[in-house]
Amino acid sequence: MCDQLVYQLSTRNDLMESVMTKKEVVYIQDQNGSSYNGTITFETSSISNSGKFADWTNSYFVIPYVVTMVGAVGTIAGTTSRLSAGMKSGWWHLIHSMSVDLNGVNIIQQSPFLNIYAAYKCMSSWSYNDMVKNGDSVGFWKDSVDSFQYFAAENASGSVISNNTIVGIAAAGSIPAIPTTWAASTVLAGYNEGYYKRLVAQNYYNGGTAQFLGATSSNAISSGLNVCGQATANTSFYWRYNCVIRLRDISDFFDNKVPLHRGGVYRFTLNYNSGAVSVSYNAGPLFGSSAVVQSSGQSLPFMFSSGATSNANSALAQAVTLTGSVVNSSVAGVASPSMSACRLYVPLYTLNEAYEEQLLTLNPEKTVQYKDIYQYTISSTTANGNFNALVTNGLTKPLTCILVPFADYNLINGGAPAANATGLTSLNTPFSSTPATTDPGLLIRNFNIQVSGINVFPQNIDYTFVEFQNELSKINAVNGNCTSGLTSGLIGQHEYERGFSYHVADLSRSYSADDFIPKSILVTGQNVASIAALYYVFVEYMRTITINLASGNVRI
Secondary structure, three states, rough: HHHHHHHHHHOOOOOOOOEEEEEEEEEEOOOOOOOOEEEEEEEEEEOOOOOOOOOOOOEEEEEEEEEEEEEEOOOOOOOOOOEEEEEEEOHHHHHEEEEEEEEOOEEOOOOOHHHHHHHHHHHHHHHHHHOOOOOOOOOOOOHHHHHEEEEEOOOOOHHHHHEEOOOOOOOOOOOOOOOOOOOOOOOOOOOOOOHHHHHHHEEEEEOOOOHHHHHHHHHHHHHOOOOOEEEEOOEEEEEEEEEEHHHHHHHHHOOOOOOEEOOOOEEEEEOOOOEEEEEEEEEEEEEEEEEEEEOOOOOOOEEOOOOOOOOOOOOOOOOEEEEEEEEOOOOOOOOOOOOOOOEEEEEEEEEOOHHHHHHHHHHHEEEEEEEEEEEEEEEEOOOOEEEEEEEEEEOEEEEEEEEEEEEOOOOEEEEEEEOOOOOOOOOOOOOOOOOOOOOOOEEEEEEEEEEOEEEOOOOOOHHHHHHHHHHOOOOHHHHOOOOOOOOOOOOOOHHHHHHOOEEEEOOOOOOOHHOOOOOOEEEEEEEEEOOOOOEEEEEEEEEEEEEEEEOEEEEE
């Protein structure tokens, strides 16, 4: 094999004619006019009228986002640090839902909890090298599933479920303690490596002294760095992020499906997640939640670091309020952003005339098949309880069904809410990585899905290894995980069983004659966890449109 490759490299012709004569990356600002009340809107008429071919696959949003932490009774300087707060894994957790129209035709429907689906899409399709190369750019590092803890009341790491430790719990340092008991609560990993890596990469401190390359506060921000610092008189601090969200990470249409084309006006409508959590304090330290205010969306994308020994908030001795908002903050003293509006960056190409003529002559139109999503929520299922839910009574061309489980915080403590956890859910807790992960241990048995009354699985699935080997390990993986040495996906069976418990089923096997017949989808199973669970269901289904490459006009 090596000999053949050496010969082929020696004899091949490397002369290549340039297909493109020019590339430029332009941006447009949102249409909000500096007013952000839960929705961000972009319209691309200026790009569409340029006469150039747009590469939508490699386009991305940049959303300036600021997190503030304000002390309840005075100074928090000296008891907090740049690692005291951070973001959950993936900037896409800013987005609650998105709809997209092209020339007035809807091509992506608005479905809630898009951030949960985007996390699943990333975890099931990315490779480790994708994470290394692109993780810092899009705010993503995989959370450590063995760092989860559970407490029925307030704790140094926060109420209920947490995995916000960045230093080993048993002692300072990153090496976990070896368990000496059979206790189920033993934390094996000791700390959340993914959260720690995000903090180090994102929380660039711009204090008064010279920093990396001599960067001061002002030029660090103007260079686009994600920065943090003191806001007002030692009583408040801020973390300012420029959040890059690639279109291909949140929609299959933009994931190498949409062709290069010119013309056509896109309209993007993003509903984003923002709000505040009041973190309560008792001596210890013991942290909990006294209030949650969800300003928009239904998730909060930021985290509060643990107060356990040697962790970032171990010296904090008062209640604080964490708030996340787009572009600007109401807290006095927060540094102004480098960008005063959200942006959409789009690469534009000018083609070599011969190639442009060839493209528009031979392929004037292109038919695009892509996945859109339908979302449904299965209400609380008690511990060891059964669920039987009609997800939809009529959907054409269903491809995949994904169940994403989360704990029901209202019933988590023996059928009652946990103490000191006012307003908390798995989606807005600042103490846990959810919804970038699932909650730990939420496994199901007797799992099956009926499509128009016919079971997808001949026998109900009871065992985790069956579900993982037959379904999750293959979905979205390169070559369907059927070839050794070449695959993708960041979830192994251990992660699946501990904190990325995506229950999936391939629904795509059908006769082509049935594609246009609406199908009902029924999901059944048993929650075998010791706590009540909620299930967020996503159904991927096929959509088809035809795009004119010269004008951007659309036919469905």
